[in-house]
Amino acid sequence: MLLYWTTKPSVATSADDLRTLSLHVLSRAGFGKSFKFVGHDERQTSTTPSNSYKESLQTVLENLVLILGLGTKFLAYPWLPRKLRTVHEACVSFQQYMTSLYEEEKQAFANGEVRDHNLMTSLVRASQDEAKTSGSLTESEIYGNMFAFNFAGHDTTAHTFTFALYFLAAHPEVQDWLSEEIREVLGDRLPSEWDYRADFPRLKRCVSVMYETIRLYTVVPSIKWTDSRSQSLTVGEKTVVLPPHSMVAPSYGSVQTDPRFWGPDSLAWRPSRWIKLAAGSDTDVVSKPGEEDFSMPVRGAFIGWSDGVRDCPGRKFSQVEFVATMASLFLNWRVDPTVAKGESLDTARRRVENLIKTDSGSVLLLQMLHPERAPLVWKKR
Template identity: 60%
Template sequence: MVTLLVPLAGVLVLIVGTVLQSVFSLFRNYLVARKIGVPVRIIPFDHVNPLWLVLDRRVLSMVKLLPFGLGNNSFTRYNYRGWEVPDRYYSHFEMGDAYILVSPRNIWLYIADPDAVMDLWRRGKEFPRDTSVTAVLDIFGPNISTAQGAQWQKHRRITASSFNDHTNQIVWSESITVANDMLRYWCSKGSVQTAADDLRALSLHVMSRAGFGKSFKFQGHDERETSAPDGLPLNYKDSLKIILENCILIFALGRKFLANPWLPRKLRQVHAACASFQTHLTQVYNDEQASLAQGDSYDRNFINSLVRASQDQEADSTLGGGLTESEIYGNIFTFNFAGHDTTAHTFTFALYFLAANPATQDWISEEIRHVMGNRKPDEWLYSDFRRLKRCLAVIYETLRLYTPVPTSKIVDTQTPQILKVGAQSLILPPKVIIVPSYASLQTDPKYWGDDSLEWRPSRFIRSPSSGTGKGIGPLLDAEEFLTPARGTYLAWSGGARDCVGRKFSQVESVATIASLFRDWRVDPVPRKGETPDAGRQRVSNQIESDSAPVLLLQMLHPEHSPLVWSQR
């Protein structure tokens, strides 16, 4: 009995010690936060705590059930992934342009002043990016999302050269091809419950072609194998798919732990996917090195451009050298992740918004028909992209309300930094994390009007004040895309560390929307006794109530609202 009590006592001491240390750290951080001079709210767990990432929703769903209003507090309001989306601008409306969330580990300063955000972007040395939230992307090596200082400048210089119009032309053509294959699959079904999964497949196909020069035939959800048989190697596309679906698991447990042979089959499959993807990266890298040595021409896909740009930098001693093999792998994975998950989730939101808004479908179809005319999809030109302003507005408006990737900065100096927010000059001590409140800035009525919480893509388009008397065509050509006011739209971040793949994602999105909506329309499948308008309202309600981060912000159960396609 005594031998049993000894280890139990040790565990108890460890638990008590951990709790006491957390309480002490929380109190210490609270005292520091109070001195900054803005409202402070306490949360017991840090947002990036790996264990809390797994448990947050389960724990808070039980806490919210407490009686007498005990479940309505800062813990349940702020201490879970994605709380910013339902909160929108309300916390800033209550507390002003700046407030703090304090946890045992960190002090998080949230700001909703556009001028302060722009100042933050400009002062990259005093306020570098907080890379703790992007650490998950180091799975295969250091990369642009996790590098700092001179290392980041090297990553940016080399990777930016790989995002060019040659790559975008590949993205344009592949997006059109795959989107039309996907549309044919959807139209062959009476109703579609797998739109989100199929859109992920589309995005993965585009990344495969643009990133690796590998094209795969599109297969709808019902046409695909759910997993590879044991013992058979996974191809690049399937390996990446498994990794992206299990990023949080890999981040929490680590690749080395997942290699243990005694783990359940599903975890072993995740490890197999990591190993297989690493093999594919190495093979493509070695092939490109050999091709480069022989002076062969190349496809100008992302990995080709990245390897060659890195070699050019290595040869020029004045530029600080090229990327290591590990860094090339890390950047390839990062751009696969960013170009796949973020785009796929945005596609899903946009598709369901369009299904709930038939008038907007008509609005974009009018533009697509004007620009593309009767040309077949394989005759569409990359130069058509810039004319599809309404299609681009659909993506901008979707990202305004549902930005999948927030960003944050950190005071990374040994001395306090001053940041002016509104009328206040805040003295920020080292290690304070600063978060531009994207969900507030992008929905605040001060910047977006009284309908700021409504999905209305036309807010990004300025139409001519009068007609030309020559039909609709000249009016469409004369429309202008309205760039949001500086500091009020953060979907692609900002400053020097804005999203290097911004144009890539825009081209893919616009090409896909144009392919789907020139000749077709989409509607929710009505439930028994449900009117079409009621079905659309149900879908709108689901977008709002059923969206939350898994790794990124996404619709959790879009399959609960099947869609049906019909020809115009």
């Protein structure tokens, strides 16, 4: 993706390319399938349905509202328009793919072979192991889990990446701050030599860009339900009783920008607010990249991945994906908005930040609605 972006005079398809990246990461982690990156403008547009796994998954994810709304039985009618039939064919093809993978993995388990470590193989192996006892996952529960992970992990990450990239394009000083950390931690090592255990915990500035972006632009609303019993909450001096089967939609927008927790500049995008000096440092010491600590205000002031027993199980996964992507992009490159005729670079940056503020909205999740209106340019550092 970086090669594709940096060899183009400007990139208007960042959001689309980041969705491809997110899909590729999920394919590898979920099913053990790797794909070569193909940029938006290089892709062959095809009107015929494709049976390939990646394209069927992509079609399913992109048409999820339609699939959930109309149901797969309805979509099977042969008299429906071509587009809907294509969606149906993608559902069938993806289901077939999961079934054949499931059968292959079951066979490998029976033969005592370990082929790859991915989510599908782990679930199949766990279900086969547990089958000897009780309470193992059924075949359809495995498909359900695989689907939930793919669905929940695709656009959430891709939209967060897009917001973050545009914020960075509007804030060159944050790019410099980020790049300083990436260079300090990764030096001249090749990506194949980067080490998750040693490097990830030191890339605090990278992860702070993600937290700060989600703090202001929370892509998924956390929604919780009370179960069949009522629940009591103590709020200040009062006790509030929530009746059974009630939906609770916390106002994350308010809590995540409340000046009591986030200070007077709570509405500004400032990733460094998440960083504090390493424990034991002298307060006069300037913080050193790679040795800083991550600081979270009081629990509950940030609920971007939700909280409690039903919080997001993909939190760490998405953070590792985000940090690795930031490190790859900003180690040697920086990004700017393209400058319109008669515009200065500073004005272009303000225009980009304004685009985030005024042209974002909920489709299924919160996203930038027209990021293509502000193409980006990559330059070597």
